[in-house]
Amino acid sequence: xxxxxxxxxxxxxxxxxxxxxxxxxxxxxxxxxxxxxxxxxxxxxxxxxxxxxxxxxxxxxxxxxxxxxxxxxxxxxxxxxxxxxxxxxxxxxxxxxxxxxxxxxxxxxxxxxxxxxxxxxxxxxxxxxxxxxxxxxxxxxxxxxxxxxxxxxxxxxxxxxxxxxxxxxxxxxxxxxxxxxxxxxxxxxxxxxxxxxxxxxxxxxxxxxxxxxxxxxxxxxxxxxxxxxxxxxxxxxxxxxxxxxxxxxxxxxxxxxxxxxxxxxxxxxxxxxxxxxxxxxxxxxxxxxxxxxxxxxxxxx
Numbered sequence: 001x002x003x004x005x006x007x008x009x010x011x012x013x014x015x016x017x018x019x020x021x022x023x024x025x026x027x028x029x030x031x032x033x034x035x036x037x038x039x040x041x042x043x044x045x046x047x048x049x050x051x052x053x054x055x056x057x058x059x060x061x062x063x064x065x066x067x068x069x070x071x072x073x074x075x076x077x078x079x080x081x082x083x084x085x086x087x088x089x090x091x092x093x094x095x096x097x098x099x100x101x102x103x104x105x106x107x108x109x110x111x112x113x114x115x116x117x118x119x120x121x122x123x124x125x126x127x128x129x130x131x132x133x134x135x136x137x138x139x140x141x142x143x144x145x146x147x148x149x150x151x152x153x154x155x156x157x158x159x160x161x162x163x164x165x166x167x168x169x170x171x172x173x174x175x176x177x178x179x180x181x182x183x184x185x186x187x188x189x190x191x192x193x194x195x196x197x198x199x200x201x202x203x204x205x206x207x208x209x210x211x212x213x214x215x216x217x218x219x220x221x222x223x224x225x226x227x228x229x230x231x232x233x234x235x236x237x238x239x240x241x242x243x244x245x246x247x248x249x250x251x252x253x254x255x256x257x258x259x260x261x262x263x264x265x266x267x268x269x270x271x272x273x274x275x276x277x278x279x280x281x282x283x284x285x286x287x288x289x290x291x292x293x294x295x296x297x298x299x300x301x
Contacts, residue, residue, distance in 0.1 A: 100274045101246035104283045104300070105130040105263060106221065107254035108159055108197065110138055111145040115260045120152050122264040128277035129154050131219070132254070133197040136161030136181035143188045150189040155279035157195035157219065158182055166198050166207045175210050182214060195219045195280055195291075203296065212294025219280050221251040222299040227259040236262035244270065247287060247301040249280060 110116050111134060123130055132149050134156060139146055149156060160166065160177040161184075169177070178196065186192050196216035198207055203218055211218050223243045227236045236259055240250055244266075252259050267277060283300045284291050291297065 102276050102278055102283055102286050103244060103246070103270075104249045104280045105252060105266075105277050106133060106157075106197070106219070106249060106280065107131070107252050107259075107263075108133045109135050109163065110254040111142045111149060112138070112255045113142045113145055115257060116142075116145050116254050117148060119254055119260050119263055120148055120154070122267050123154065123277070124152060126267040126271040126277070128267055128271065129279045129282060130277065131155040131157055131195065131280045133157040133159035133195070133219075134181065134185065134193075135159050135163050136177075136184050137163075138255075139181065139184050139188070146185065146188050150191070155195065155281055156185060156189070156191075156193050157197055157280075158185070158193040158214075158216065159197050160199055163199045165200055165202050167202045167204050171206050171210065174207060175213075178210060178214060178216075208294045208296065215293045217291035217293055218296040219249065220296055220298045221249045223248050223250040225250065225252055225259070225262070227251075227253055227256055227262070231256055231258045233258045233261045233265070237265050240266050241270075244275070247283065247299050249283075249297070249299050 105128070107116075107119065107130060110132060116132070119130070122128075132154060134146065134149075146156070158178055158181050161180040162177070164173075164177050166174040166177060182192055192214075193216065196211045196214070197219050201220050203211075208218055223240060225236045225239045227239075230236065236252075240262065244250075252263055254260055254263075271277070278286065280297075280300070281291065284297075287300045289300050
């Protein structure tokens with residue numbers, strides 16, 4: 001009887017120490033149990049953002065949790081998607097605190113697959129916008145560039161399909177030139193052009209009436225750089241610099257390398273001299289001018 005009693009006491013003591021040791025090990029390795037058994041929940045752990053609120057330390061993203069197509073780091077800024085057509089063409093521009101003069105750079109005859117992205121990058125660098133009057137034939141060749149113009153917040157205008165001199169055409173032919181380009185741009189970005197520029201600046205009452213029927217103001221210019229005739233960076237730059245004034249609309253062509261280089265140099269030099277470069281529609285808004293369809297504008301003073 002005494003032997004059984006001693007054995008019972010020994011087994012009781014052994015069981016007590018074994019239980020104590022097991023509980024201690026569980027407490028020290030609780031994080032392991034959280035990862036293995038999701039029924040044990042740490043109140044400080046956020047399973048959506050994958051970080052521990054207790055020490056606010058970011059943990060690596062679980063690529064099995066977030067689909068690769070929507071996998072973003074919280075510290076990154078989403079880059080514009082050139083295939084996204086939900087953005088507006090001319091969003092309000094953030095005016096510079098030292099800006100006292102506003103100017104519209106306009107680019108005709110594009111887009112150019114190699115040159116237009118260069119000016120778009122420069123516009124972004126200097127917090128500037130511009131208006132691009134696109135030719136339908138060029139649009140058909142570079143639809144992705146049209147999307148880049150649109151999604152970067154710049155403005156798109158209609159410049160006919162094959163750069164025809166509209167005053168030499170019948171009313172139906174002139175209308176077709178505008179309509180064809182309008183439809184093509186619409187098919188690419190889901191928006192119709194907001195402005196119209198006749199090739200060579202050639203327009204008459206008939207052309208203006210057609211533009212009005214499409215709700216398009218006729219946008220001309222007060223600063224002609226003659227960049228198509230003089231493909232020289234310094235010539236184009238000096239032509240702009242000597243005529244630059246508040247409310248100006250400047251004519252350039254983003255199909256000439258020298259024109260793009262001169263425009264980039266203007267942005268670099270004059271963005272720090274009280275000028276801000278905006279779209280034609282933004283310029284009109286800043287000046288309190290309502291652009292009337294079918295009416296011609298050389299500047300917006």
